[in-house]
Amino acid sequence: MNQTSQHAAVLRLGTRASELATSQSGWVADHLRSLGHEVELVLVQTEGDRNRAPLTQIGGTGVFVSALREALLAGEIDCAVHSLKDIPVAAAPGLVTAAVPEREDPRDVLVSRDGMSLTELPEGAVIGTGSPRRAVQLAAAAPHVTVTQIRGNVGSRINRVTSGELDAIVLAAAGLRRLGRLGEASQVLELTTMLPAPGQGALAVECRAEDAAVVQALAHLEHAPTRICVTAERALLGALEAGCSAPVGALARWDGEDVVLEAVVGPTDSLASGDAAPTPRAADSGLLVAARGQSRAVPADGGLLAGAGGQSRAVPADHGLLRHRVRGRDPVELGREMAAYFLDHLVATGDLTPPKAGSHLVATGDRFPTDPRSTIPGA
Numbered sequence: 001m002n003q004t005s006q007h008a009a010v011l012r013l014g015t016r017a018s019e020l021a022t023s024q025s026g027w028v029a030d031h032l033r034s035l036g037h038e039v040e041l042v043l044v045q046t047e048g049d050r051n052r053a054p055l056t057q058i059g060g061t062g063v064f065v066s067a068l069r070e071a072l073l074a075g076e077i078d079c080a081v082h083s084l085k086d087i088p089v090a091a092a093p094g095l096v097t098a099a100v101p102e103r104e105d106p107r108d109v110l111v112s113r114d115g116m117s118l119t120e121l122p123e124g125a126v127i128g129t130g131s132p133r134r135a136v137q138l139a140a141a142a143p144h145v146t147v148t149q150i151r152g153n154v155g156s157r158i159n160r161v162t163s164g165e166l167d168a169i170v171l172a173a174a175g176l177r178r179l180g181r182l183g184e185a186s187q188v189l190e191l192t193t194m195l196p197a198p199g200q201g202a203l204a205v206e207c208r209a210e211d212a213a214v215v216q217a218l219a220h221l222e223h224a225p226t227r228i229c230v231t232a233e234r235a236l237l238g239a240l241e242a243g244c245s246a247p248v249g250a251l252a253r254w255d256g257e258d259v260v261l262e263a264v265v266g267p268t269d270s271l272a273s274g275d276a277a278p279t280p281r282a283a284d285s286g287l288l289v290a291a292r293g294q295s296r297a298v299p300a301d302g303g304l305l306a307g308a309g310g311q312s313r314a315v316p317a318d319h320g321l322l323r324h325r326v327r328g329r330d331p332v333e334l335g336r337e338m339a340a341y342f343l344d345h346l347v348a349t350g351d352l353t354p355p356k357a358g359s360h361l362v363a364t365g366d367r368f369p370t371d372p373r374s375t376i377p378g379a
């Protein structure tokens with residue numbers, strides 16, 4: 001394909017129909033047009049839009065992504081824009097995240113009746129959220145409120161506060177800003193109160209891996225510092241094998257040299273709970289994690305790295321939350337290191353079920369001064 005025909009080709013950009021999705025896709029489309037590309041928006045319906053059941057029941061937020069991916073692989077569209085936090089950690093064969101544009105404000109905000117802040121809400125106030133991550137952090141920061149499960153697009157969630165049905169809801173600042181509705185937020189929740197979902201506030205632009213011309217066109221949207229940070233956050237999620245509905249908050253920043261990753265995990269019973277069905281227990285399958293300065297592959301037939309940090313340095317915060325901060329160069333190593341700290345703590349305190357019989361326990365620290373690798377006896 002020569003230069004002229006590449007530019008003549010219309011880029012078909014797939015998008016969900018929601019206002020948030022079209023605002024995100026519209027932003028990417030405008031950006032691509034300003035670079036000289038012709039762009040056509042193609043509406044794609046996803047299971048997450050069709051089915052109103054709780055996301056934890058219909059397969060997590062991945063349901064928003066899969067229909068766009070199918071349309072990409074079927075050649076019906078050439079690229080797709082996703083909220084990065086909605087994308088499952090597992091790679092999609094044949095597709096590539098060609099661009100991660102610059103991230104918006106990653107924080108969550110409270111939208112409340114009469115503009116009240118979290119602490120101003122009265123005893124027994126009802127806050128709606130469908131996110132276990134938000135629920136566990138709300139329970140810790142504001143034990144006087146009640147959390148109830150809700151779903152729906154941003155507009156309909158806000159309506160449930162305006163109508164008086166709920167006292168407040170928690171939303172991503174980024175989504176509200178993209179909708180031009182950030183002014184309706186009552187309070188920006190500080191990071192000490194509420195760590196965002198891994199990847200929150202960032203977009204991912206995906207295309208077919210073999211589509212060199214599209215990969216090249218999308219590369220102009222890339223923001224390297226954002227990619228580094230979300231890579232660390234998602235490496236943590238992957239190492240914990242936590243689904244997107246697991247109570248894991250994480251935010252990385254890059255200071256030009258080092259990545260600083262801060263993360264929180266909720267009580268482990270919610271990490272492994274039955275209603276968060278798509279979340280397998282960390283101990284149920286092979287895990288590759290890295291302790292500081294070392295990385296170990298654990299066989300796929302099962303294993304768990306414990307004692308990675310020697311003395312666990314993951315500090316238990318209130319209400320069963322574990323919170324920790326690590327710093328390093330390699331974002332993937334850093335995410336795995338963070339996971340090792342959490343798992344170390346959870347195994348040591350008996351909060352995480354140890355690996356099943358026949359799997360390997362890989363112990364590297366002084367909490368588990370055993371053989372570097374021992375097979376769990378039994379059944």
Ligand SMILES: NCc1[nH]cc(CCC(=O)O)c1CC(=O)O
Binds near residue numbers: 170171172202
């Ligand atoms: N889970 C739905 C979803 N996916 C992305 C956003 C907001 C935009 C973003 O986080 O990038 C939202 C709404 C919300 O969580 O408030």
